[in-house]
Amino acid sequence: NIFNSSAVLASPETSTDMNFERIEAIIAHEYFHNWTGNRITCRDWFQLCLKEGLTVYRDSQFTSDMRSAAVKRIGDVIDLRARQFPEDQGPLAHPVRPESFQEINNFYTATVYEKGAEVIGMLKLLVGDAAYSKALDLYFDRHDGQACTIEDWLQVFEDTTGRDLGQFKRWYSQAGTPQLSVTESWDHGTLTLHFKQHTPASAATADPQPYVLPIAVGLIGQDGDEVHETTVLEMTQAEQSFVFDDLGTRPVASVLRGFSAPVVLTQDLSDADRAHLLAHDTDPFNRWEQGRMLAYGSLLGMIREGKAPNKDWLAGIRAVIGDETLDPAYRALMLGLPSQSDLARALSEAGDTPDPDIIYAATEATRAAMADAFADLLPTLYRRHTVDAPFEPNAKQAGKRALSNAALSLLTRNDDGVLAQEQYDAADNMTQQLSALANLVRAGRGNKAVEAFEAQWKADRLVMDKWFGLQVMEADPEDAHEVVETLTKHPDFNWKNPNRFRAVLGAFAAHHAGFHHASGAGYRLLADWLIQLDPVNPQTTARMCTAFQTWKRYDTDRQDMIKAELDRILSQPGLSRDTTEMLTRIRGA
Structure with a gap:
């Protein structure tokens, strides 16, 4: 992070609210390592979660205090389900404390970090805030200057609470969700x-x-x-x-x-019970969760049976986003939908074979239905939460911008991008400019804005990373691999720069319908670039290989095409140990 400028440099003109929050969290994380990682460090690499899981938990607490605790918790769960659950449910599954490794770089994973943090949170919940604080004080007192193990960490809780944590220790030794x-x-x-x-x-x-x-x-x-x-x-x-x-x-x-x-x-729970919790639950996470579960039911009904979007769910979300007593950032989250990859997982677990094209179509139809159902409310939400004051990267302003931009994304579906163009022209900060640009590209009106954005920011590499990534993320699935191929030929595409590589190829791997195009072009394209990158940067290559980890979800044709690409990469002479280990585990599923 010291050498990655995206993790330390920010200004209102060049960085979004999310960039500011991420940098704030990263600086906090590395600072907290002064104690949980440096003053008390790991006896060996198998104890990696001792410092990383604990420090992720501490930086999450910090962000919760600085911003919205509810929004932070929901964001952490979204990330856990998107990154760690697939690890646990696939060929890359490993315990929070791995028992063996070929290359330790491959264990800087969501399981070690994010699931490791969840284990700390459960421990605190079980013993209570006061006992957790007392145990932490004892940990710092007893082990300052030492290299420790998970057993040392758990022992301070047993000593301060009198609890037997033998069964709890399974969270460190067993894999799986x-x-x-x-x-x-x-x-x-x-x-x-x-x-x-x-x-x-x-x-x-x-x-x-x-x-x-x-x-x-x-x-x-x-x-x-x-x-x-x-x-x-x-x-x-x-x-x-x-x-x-x-x-x-x-x-x-x-x-x-x-x-x-x-x-x-x-x-x-029936839909009526879920709607009741969506309307009345006092727990903000579960209120959001019930909205998400109703959205799941609606989308799966559309995918499987061609049903219309669930009107009761739409009515429930409408009531929440119109409630001015609620945090704008929280209401913006309520307008989100389950990811297309998450829908594919749900279908696969139910015994269905997910079709990325049908999932994409159902998601788009749902967003169109939301735009229609909230049409009279959206202009008010947009105007009321547009920030006129000078940009400040604080939670209050960021929340308002999140809600106004969520409203804009739905308004753009019915106004042909007129309002997005107005916002783009008037924007004096990157959050508003980038959101407007994304909506223009999505509406098919982005060519001039894309050119103008490049001309304005071509000298700033961090902003240009955003420019590259946005075009991939907003590409039509039919054209996504062609968009990526075009961008990789751009004079400013430097594949040896990890940020730039991730901005293009990482965004492509996350574009569910585009990457999983029935032609297999996406698989071939990513494999070509991983083969090229591996001799130069094996760590980034190995981590990018996780794009293939869910390959067994899909139909036989897609499985065969993915296996062919995995075998092609594995057959390369001199393939790094990092990539070989990762692909062997994925391919052997």
């Missing part, structure tokens, strides 16, 4: 929640044993009031039930509040 299901029974004022946990076997863990799961639960009454505040249930068995007595009418259970454990939750 637990599948948690909950069913209910109701009998004359008594609600019983029945939980089952199961973790699928993997190459890394053949027979996973039950975890300790902290499950935060609240109960919402039929009138919308909270009838039972958050209680943390501690699940230790494969199956376990918990009872709530003395209830008047049957409430709706708000389960896994705050995403209290990194699991995949299956809860048998």
Whole structure:
């Protein structure tokens, strides 16, 4: 990060709100390493999560304090599901503390970092804030100047709380994401929640044993009031039930509040119950989660059966985004949809073969339906939350810009980009300029703006990274690989610069329908560039190989084309140890 200018340099003219937040978090992370990583360091590489998971947790707490805790938590979960869950569910699965490695660079992973941070959060939730603080003080006192292990870390919690953390230690030694299901029974004022946990076997863990799961639960009454505040249930068995007595009418259970454990939750809720929680849940994460689950149901119905978007979900989201008592940044998140890759995962887990083209079409149709359903509300949201004051990269202004730009993305679908052009012309900061440019490109009116943006910023490499990446992300799936090929021939495309390589090829790998085009052109294009990059930068090459890790989700033709490209890369003479290890694990799935 010292040598990556994107992690330290920012100005309102050249950096977006997200850039400012990321830099703030990175500087905090590296600063916190003074204690959790430097003053107390790792005995060996197998203990990498001792410093990285703990320090990610600390920097997340910092960002939550500096900005919105609810928005930060939701963002962390989105990232965990997008990056770490696929690791856990695929050929790259490994424990938070790996037991072996060929190349340690390949274990700077989302599992070590993000899941490692989730484990710290669960530990704090189980022992409580005061006990966590006391244990941390003892850790710094006892081990300052030492090189330590996970056992040393857990021992301070056992010594300060008297708890036996033997079972909890499985979070460090087992791979895989637990599948948690909950069913209910109701009998004359008594609600019983029945939980089952199961973790699928993997190459890394053949027979996973039950975890300790902290499950935060609240109960919402039929009138919308909270009838039972958050209680943390501690699940230790494969199956376990918990009872709530003395209830008047049957409430709706708000389960896994705050995403209290990194699991995949299956809860048998009707759309009406989910809409009730969307309207009334006092836990901001679960309120967002119920909106997301309704969006899932709507999109999967469109994909599988050609249904229209769910009107009750649209009505629920409309009510939330129009509520001026809520944080604008939170309302902007409510306008988001599950990613296309996440929809492919859901379909695959249900036994369906995902079709990237159909997923893309359903997502686009849903956004069009949102633009129509909120048409009368969007102009007000846009105007009310457009910031007229001088740019400040603080949470208040950033939240308002996030909501106004979320509204703009829907407005652009019906006004042919007129408002986006006005914003582009008037923009005095990168957040507004880049958002307007993205909407113009999406509306098919971006050619002049793309040229103007390049002329304005061609001397600034960090801004030009944004220019390259935006064109890939907003490309039509049919043209995406051609857009990438054109950009790689641009005079300013320097493939040896990791930021520039990721801006183009990384964005392409994340373009679900474009990368997985039925022709296989996307697979061939990325493989060509990975072969070229590996001798120069094996670390970036190996990490980019994760684009192929979910290959078994797709149809036989796509699987065969991906296997052919993996074999072609693996056959290259002199292939690095980093890339060989990564691709061998992916290919061997």
